Amino acid sequence: MARTTLTRTVLAAVAATSLFALGACSSDAGNEPAGGGETAAADDGVITLGFSQVGAESGWRAANTKSIQDTLTADNGFDLKFSDAQQKQENQIQAIRTYITQGVDVIAFSPVVETGWDAVLQEAKTAGIPVILTDRAVDSSDDTLYESFIGSDFVEEGKRVGEWVVDQYDGEGYKAVELQGTTGAAPAIDRKEGFEAAIKGSDIDMIDSQTGNFTRAEGKTVMEGFLNKYDDIDLVFAHNDDMALGAIEAIEAAGKVPGKDIKIVSIDGVKDGMQALADGKINYIVECNPLLGPDLADIAKKVIAGDEVEKRIVTQDGAFDQAGAKEALPSREY
Ligand code: GYE
Numbered sequence: 001m002a003r004t005t006l007t008r009t010v011l012a013a014v015a016a017t018s019l020f021a022l023g024a025c026s027s028d029a030g031n032e033p034a035g036g037g038e039t040a041a042a043d044d045g046v047i048t049l050g051f052s053q054v055g056a057e058s059g060w061r062a063a064n065t066k067s068i069q070d071t072l073t074a075d076n077g078f079d080l081k082f083s084d085a086q087q088k089q090e091n092q093i094q095a096i097r098t099y100i101t102q103g104v105d106v107i108a109f110s111p112v113v114e115t116g117w118d119a120v121l122q123e124a125k126t127a128g129i130p131v132i133l134t135d136r137a138v139d140s141s142d143d144t145l146y147e148s149f150i151g152s153d154f155v156e157e158g159k160r161v162g163e164w165v166v167d168q169y170d171g172e173g174y175k176a177v178e179l180q181g182t183t184g185a186a187p188a189i190d191r192k193e194g195f196e197a198a199i200k201g202s203d204i205d206m207i208d209s210q211t212g213n214f215t216r217a218e219g220k221t222v223m224e225g226f227l228n229k230y231d232d233i234d235l236v237f238a239h240n241d242d243m244a245l246g247a248i249e250a251i252e253a254a255g256k257v258p259g260k261d262i263k264i265v266s267i268d269g270v271k272d273g274m275q276a277l278a279d280g281k282i283n284y285i286v287e288c289n290p291l292l293g294p295d296l297a298d299i300a301k302k303v304i305a306g307d308e309v310e311k312r313i314v315t316q317d318g319a320f321d322q323a324g325a326k327e328a329l330p331s332r333e334y
Contacts, residue, residue, distance in 0.1 A: 047304055048079040050099030052109035054136070055087040057182075057214045058242040059270035063334035064110075064135060064290035071293030078297065087182065087213070089113055093120045100127050106300045108132040113184035114139035121145035130303045134292045136186040143311065147303050150295045150313040152288050154190030160286045160319055161191075161237060161265050162198025168283075169263070170202040174234040177226045178209035179219050179247060181239040187288075188214075191239045191267060204235070212243040219243025223250035238266040241273025241285065248281050259283055269320060271332055277325035285325070287317040290334060 049072055053065055065082075072078040081104065085091035089112050099107045100123055107129055111117060117138045124131050125145055133149040165176075178195070181188030188211070199206070208226055212219035219242060226233060227250060236251075238244035244266035251258040258264055258281040266273060269287035276282045295313055302309045320328060 045077060046074075046079050047077055047106060047300055048081065048102075048104045049106045049108060049300055050081045050095070050102070050104040051083070052092045052095040052099075052107075053082065053084050054092075054110050054112045055084055057087055058216075058240055058268070059272055059334070060240060060242075060268045060288060060290050063270060064292060066334070067291040067293035068134075068296060069293075071297045072300075076297060077301070085112060087112055089116060096120050096124065100124055100129060103127075104129060105304055106130050106132060108134055108296055108300065110135040111138050111186070112136070112182065114186050114189065115184065118142065118145065132296060132299055132303065134296055135290075139186075148299045148309045148311055148313060150292055150299065150315070152315045152317055154187045154288075155194040155197075157187075157267050157286045157288060157317060158191035158194025158196075158239075159198045160194075161267060161284065162195040164284050164286075164319070164321075165195075165204060165235065165237070165265055166199055166202045169235065170204060172203070172234070174204045174263075175207045175230070175232055176204055176235040176237060177223075177230070177233055178206060179212040179222055179236065179238040179243040180209055181211065181214045181243075183211045183213075185214075187267075188239055195237055206237075207233075212238070212246065214240050214242060216242040216246040216249075219246025220250045221246075223247040224253075227251070227254045227256075233262055235263045235265070238264065240288075241266050241268040241270050241276075241282075244282055245272055245276060248276060269318070270334060271329075274320065274325045274329050274332060277320060277322055278329055280322055282322075284319070284321055286319045289315045289317055 051068060072080040083095040092109060092112060096107055107124055118140050121131060131146040133146050135151045137149055180192060210222045212222045236247050238247055244264050248258040251262050256262055264282045265284045267286045267288055269285050273285055277285050299309050
């Protein structure tokens with residue numbers, strides 16, 4: 001199946017021409033740090049972009065990092081500075097501060113959690129360095145602290161999984177457990193909310209919910225705990241494929257058959273998840289597209305050029321059942 005191309009939805013246009021002007025000219029000013037620093041994009045045409053990545057917690061994250069590194073290349077007019085925060089907010093804040101000191105042209109990051117960003121974003125704004133959010137949102141009342149937010153609608157993803165579950169299993173009195181993503185992260189908060197809204201009114205009973213931090217290892221450990229505590233689990237909702245894959249290991253170790261004795265639904269659509277779906281061990285996956293590099297490059301160029309950019313770019317996601325996964329796997333990019 002051909003990959004869904006990223007399409008854009010303009011939710012709010014930014015009319016802040018003055019903000020871009022400020023960003024562009026202060027970026028020059030910010031390019032005179034002690035020690036030489038960068039040459040301003042306006043001078044040499046190269047955009048120095050500092051990117052603070054969440055970590056390397058999942059297959060999704062690996063694909064997202066690859067997309068960014070493959071797109072923001074010298075050939076494409078970028079000097080990419082990349083750092084991995086190992087899923088720690090303090091590391092991201094430190095990386096952003098370093099980029100500010102270095103006087104990069106643009107800062108982009110995927111915020112590990114939603115809250116606690118206003119101070120450092122204000123520092124970037126004061127330094128005249130525009131910020132682009134990718135993948136995850138920040139929870140701030142001041143949306144002038146960033147230029148654009150590129151990523152999926154996580155509430156919608158959770159809702160789509162929940163709707164499929166209700167469609168397939170309502171009326172059977174299913175007991176469900178939830179493997180949540182990183183506590184405080186936008187996709188964990190939003191996917192939970194969307195799923196809960198969709199199963200409301202059905203007879204599906206969410207009996208327990210804990211974080212597995214989006215990793216396979218923690219997903220497995222949490223699932224082992226659930227299996228020790230309850231002997232009647234019918235369904236697992238995992239906030240990402242990696243935790244679903246960890247749950248599969250725990251379920252098999254407990255002598256049960258994943259996808260049959262215990263149904264599993266998840267979000268992402270990375271290769272290992274799609275393979276497990278095609279193999280009948282997962283029952284349904286809503287895709288979350290990690291290929292955000294091209295949109296990030298595009299928005300960064302526009303911001304530096306002083307062009308107007310969309311404040312919110314919503315990535316379009318597919319969904320797969322077992323037959324759909326078999327069909328899609330051969331041409332899957334990640
Ligand atoms: O679903 C998960 C990753 O923020 C959308 O983070 C991303 C999530 C993704 O660790 O696998």
